[in-house]
Amino acid sequence: MELVLVSFIVVLLLLFCALFVFSLVIFAVHHKTGGALFVPTPRVMVKKIVDSIDFSSFRDIRELGSGDGRFMTALERRYGRPVTGYEVNPIAYGLCLFKIGLWRLKSRVFYRSFWEEDLAGADCTFCYLFPDIMPRLGEKLEGELGKGALVISANFPFPGWKPESVLACRDTIFNDPIYLYRMGAHRG
Numbered sequence: 001m002e003l004v005l006v007s008f009i010v011v012l013l014l015l016f017c018a019l020f021v022f023s024l025v026i027f028a029v030h031h032k033t034g035g036a037l038f039v040p041t042p043r044v045m046v047k048k049i050v051d052s053i054d055f056s057s058f059r060d061i062r063e064l065g066s067g068d069g070r071f072m073t074a075l076e077r078r079y080g081r082p083v084t085g086y087e088v089n090p091i092a093y094g095l096c097l098f099k100i101g102l103w104r105l106k107s108r109v110f111y112r113s114f115w116e117e118d119l120a121g122a123d124c125t126f127c128y129l130f131p132d133i134m135p136r137l138g139e140k141l142e143g144e145l146g147k148g149a150l151v152i153s154a155n156f157p158f159p160g161w162k163p164e165s166v167l168a169c170r171d172t173i174f175n176d177p178i179y180l181y182r183m184g185a186h187r188g
């Protein structure tokens, strides 16, 4: 009985420590994320995106805030196209690196803020971020992406932009929308 109690307390302590470290990390990177926390895209949404869009013709795909790498790894495993990701949360970055190594993929993830990256060469970008930063990100993408580039945003639209189409993921609790924009036609 005593052993059960001690084990229970140890597990609780470990959980508490993990939560504490996770909160510290989130706090430490807040100035870069602007509130876009490490919340992985639900797997059904990732599946919906890779099932609905043919990624085989894109030359330069970027993921802005790649989290644990579930989108980029699913995409490369399906289409053989590598993705370049950016991530500032060290836990998410480590998980992403681990997955890329595990499946021996060509995708890369940089421990860097995407705000500091020039996205000019990209013909496709994917993000799942936070409403507060969408206006600023929209300005960045308008300034850097070329005409015809595909912009995919899970859950959060770019204010003032007109989507080419919206995928509905009916298998998630909130029927999360996935917005697809075509640069050049995104202002209607």
Ligand SMILES: C[S@@+](CC[C@H](N)C(=O)[O-])C[C@H]1O[C@@H](n2cnc3c(N)ncnc32)[C@H](O)[C@@H]1O
Binding pocket: 032, 033, 034, 036, 037, 038, 039, 040, 041, 063, 064, 065, 066, 067, 068, 069, 070, 071, 086, 087, 088, 089, 092, 112, 113, 114, 115, 127, 128, 129
């Ligand atoms: C909601 S999560 C989505 C993760 C992943 N894209 C997915 O679909 O599972 C947003 C991620 O973006 C990262 N992030 C936010 N701002 C960033 C920035 N400026 N540079 C790099 N990563 C950023 C966060 O750390 C977080 O892991």
